[in-house]
Amino acid sequence: xxxxxxxxxxxxxxxxxxxxxxxxxxxxxxxxxKGPLExxxxxEEVKEVITDQARAQRVLKGLKQRLSSIxxxxxxxxxxxDMEGEDTTLLGFIRYAxxxxxxxEEDYGNRYVMRVSGLVRMIRREKHRMEAxxxxxxxxxxxxxxxxxxDFNVLPLLIRHFKSRYADQKWMIYDLKRRYGIYYDxxxxxxxxxxxxxxxxxxxxSAAFTEDETLYQDLWKTYFTNVNIKSRKNTKLHLRHIPKxxxxxxxxxx
Amino acid sequence: MNMDRITRKLGILADAAKYDVSCASSxxxxxxxxxxxxxxxxxxxxxxxxxxxxxxxxxxxxxxHCIFDCAYCVxxxxxxxxxxxxxxxxxxxxxxxxYRRNYIEGLFLSSGIFKNADFTMERLVRVAKKLRxxxxxxxxxxxxxxxxxxxxxMQEAGLYADRLSVNxxxxxxxxxxxxxxxxxxxxxxxxxxxxxxxxxxxKDEKKLFKKAPMFxxxxxxxxxxxxxxxxxxxxxxxSANYFYRNFNLKRVYYSGYVPVLxxxxxxxxxxxxxxxxxxxxxxxxxxxxxxxxxxxxxVDNTSPHLDLEIDPKLSWAIRNMQAFPIDxxxxxxxxxxRVPGIGLLSAxxxxxxxxxxxxxxxxLSKIGVSVNRxxxxxxCNSSQFERRDLTGNNIRxxxxxxxxxxxxxxxxxxxxxF
Ligand code: SF4
Numbered sequence: 001x002x003x004x005x006x007x008x009x010x011x012x013x014x015x016x017x018x019x020x021x022x023x024x025x026x027x028x029x030x031x032x033x034k035g036p037l038e039x040x041x042x043x044e045e046v047k048e049v050i051t052d053q054a055r056a057q058r059v060l061k062g063l064k065q066r067l068s069s070i071x072x073x074x075x076x077x078x079x080x081x082d083m084e085g086e087d088t089t090l091l092g093f094i095r096y097a098x099x100x101x102x103x104x105e106e107d108y109g110n111r112y113v114m115r116v117s118g119l120v121r122m123i124r125r126e127k128h129r130m131e132a133x134x135x136x137x138x139x140x141x142x143x144x145x146x147x148x149x150x151d152f153n154v155l156p157l158l159i160r161h162f163k164s165r166y167a168d169q170k171w172m173i174y175d176l177k178r179r180y181g182i183y184y185d186x187x188x189x190x191x192x193x194x195x196x197x198x199x200x201x202x203x204x205x206s207a208a209f210t211e212d213e214t215l216y217q218d219l220w221k222t223y224f225t226n227v228n229i230k231s232r233k234n235t236k237l238h239l240r241h242i243p244k245x246x247x248x249x250x251x252x253x254x
Numbered sequence: 255m256n257m258d259r260i261t262r263k264l265g266i267l268a269d270a271a272k273y274d275v276s277c278a279s280s281x282x283x284x285x286x287x288x289x290x291x292x293x294x295x296x297x298x299x300x301x302x303x304x305x306x307x308x309x310x311x312x313x314x315x316x317x318x319h320c321i322f323d324c325a326y327c328v329x330x331x332x333x334x335x336x337x338x339x340x341x342x343x344x345x346x347x348x349x350x351x352x353y354r355r356n357y358i359e360g361l362f363l364s365s366g367i368f369k370n371a372d373f374t375m376e377r378l379v380r381v382a383k384k385l386r387x388x389x390x391x392x393x394x395x396x397x398x399x400x401x402x403x404x405x406x407x408m409q410e411a412g413l414y415a416d417r418l419s420v421n422x423x424x425x426x427x428x429x430x431x432x433x434x435x436x437x438x439x440x441x442x443x444x445x446x447x448x449x450x451x452x453x454x455x456x457k458d459e460k461k462l463f464k465k466a467p468m469f470x471x472x473x474x475x476x477x478x479x480x481x482x483x484x485x486x487x488x489x490x491x492x493s494a495n496y497f498y499r500n501f502n503l504k505r506v507y508y509s510g511y512v513p514v515l516x517x518x519x520x521x522x523x524x525x526x527x528x529x530x531x532x533x534x535x536x537x538x539x540x541x542x543x544x545x546x547x548x549x550x551x552x553v554d555n556t557s558p559h560l561d562l563e564i565d566p567k568l569s570w571a572i573r574n575m576q577a578f579p580i581d582x583x584x585x586x587x588x589x590x591x592r593v594p595g596i597g598l599l600s601a602x603x604x605x606x607x608x609x610x611x612x613x614x615x616x617x618l619s620k621i622g623v624s625v626n627r628x629x630x631x632x633x634c635n636s637s638q639f640e641r642r643d644l645t646g647n648n649i650r651x652x653x654x655x656x657x658x659x660x661x662x663x664x665x666x667x668x669x670x671x672f
């Protein structure tokens with residue numbers, strides 16, 4: 001049987017729909033990748049997967065029977081890593097789960113399980129970093145605004161944390177790389193996209209901030225400078241904890 | 255707020271507080287109530303200083319005025335420095351505004367002693383009370399208890415703070431007498447004993463009445479300064495062990511002495527900070543708290559000092575070669591935890607994964623085992639066994655040689671655990 005190349009839209013539901021097709025057409029050798037559709041290699045059969053909520057739900061239901069709820073969450077997190085070429089890993093994991101009677105999520109000797117565990121670790125680490133490195137700036141309408149540029153698509157994983165922490169202030173976290181954000185209006189959160197033309201890009205317009213915003217930013221910098229113990233300086237350790245790519249959004253590092 | 259004044263105060267009072275090493279913001283489970291501000295549950299490090307230490311809390315002194323004269327302390331009476339004091343409201347405003355911007359997990363408030371213990375403690379408590387009751391603030395609050403503070407104030411402090419600490423400062427009474435002549439260890443132990451009792455009592459009440467108020471849910475901790483006085487590691491760890499057992503401490507922190515003052519009772523000003531020793535003490539501390547090691551397995555009369563070149567677990571393994579090799583596909587978790595190169599997480603993963611089949615070197619390495627060290631102490635589902643007839647000393651040399659190059663490349667390795 002030739003290799004079938006399944007191209008899907010990049011959503012989790014799309015991935016699950018693809019799994020449905022694998023089983024429906026009893027496909028054996030499969031490669032999974034995110035669209036758009038491109039001309040395939042000579043001996044590959046390329047097939048576009050049209051995301052289908054009902055099919056996705058059926059696969060999800062099946063997964064819930066084979067995995068613990070934490071296992072399903074981990075799979076979703078690994079998917080958000082959004083890494084080149086890793087879709088096939090997820091497919092491998094899911095097939096291994098369906099083809100085995102027992103729960104396989106702790107079989108770290110298996111290469112798919114191990115790789116998924118690695119992806120989850122990477123994405124959890126960045127999620128955790130974002131919980132730490134988000135720096136809000138207070139806008140004049142009282143909203144606390146933050147811009148981030150994480151390596152992975154972790155924004156959906158951040159909602160719960162910030163919602164339960166900042167229940168009494170309006171806030172917005174915007175992923176500049178992926179051009180979407182989450183906004184909390186004191187009741188609910190929603191995904192938003194904004195068109196930042198040069199002129200209304202919040203980071204450039206200090207007029208958008210409240211007066212005491214600069215005061216607290218300066219105080220924070222003062223604090224940061226004064227807690228350092230010079231005789232213990234250790235730049236390498238410092239850089240390992242806060243890699244340079246995060247600096248441009250860190251108040252104390254600007 | 256007067257900007258220049260407050261910036262100046264913050265500079266002085268953050269600077270004076272930085273030698274206190276405890277910074278953790280975990281161990282509490284305070285939730286955000288009634289749409290208030292913040293929660294204290296996950297212990298996040300929001301930034302890192304250039305010396306590589308975590309910044310999680312706004313750590314400041316209420317004042318650096320002090321009536322005492324402890325030799326190791328920058329705030330001591332006889333030191334000629336600029337003095338400052340925050341008002342209660344200033345500390346509250348800083349905390350709230352830093353917290354709202356996600357700079358911090360909460361507040362760690364300590365203080366020099368103005369007037370007397372209770373006068374000072376009362377102000378610390380007032381800051382915490384204001385944050386909790388007026389601002390519905392549920393972030394982390396760690397208050398340093400002033401030695402000699404009354405039971406009533408400790409009781410009130412426990413109602414608002416997540417963690418309370420009384421610093422022992424010196425590992426032994428003799429060390430304390432020498433460097434802090436105004437302090438009496440009894441004055442430190444009394445509030446510790448009160449806290450222990452109150453925390454236990456609160457736990458019992460919680461069992462009966464879910465609504466009983468929280469009392470210092472993250473427990474109490476203490477700190478010892480290392481290297482200012484001549485105690486050896488055995489004395490330090492025994493002292494820590496004593497306080498863990500008798501006062502139910504959550505953490506003992508070890509603070510490598512940073513020479514800041516010229517005083518003939520203290521190491522000279524150009525003495526370097528004992529950072530490797532400090533790190534070894536933390537590693538030893540972990541072994542006692544999480545790996546099931548007894549203090550006398552880590553240090554004893556024949557080896558009262560921790561080995562600075564290798565970590566204490568490897569050091570123990572080399573002194574106890576008869577305990578190895580361990581078959582990781584069969585052994586109990588407790589034994590696997592004793593293998594150099596296998597941490598808590600990897601040990602747990604091994605025990606889960608081996609239910610599916612025996613593990614070999616390659617799989618162990620993927621699980622996160624540092625095979626370079628572990629290979630001398632374990633057998634698994636691969637034929638080679640590295641130890642052959644190597645002696646403990648051989649192994650020590652091999653491991654040192656292979657980690658030496660890494661050490662040269664990045665000397666950061668000295669600061670990580672295992
Ligand atoms: S009592 Fe505390 S602040 Fe005062 S000198 Fe001693 S250690 Fe320093």
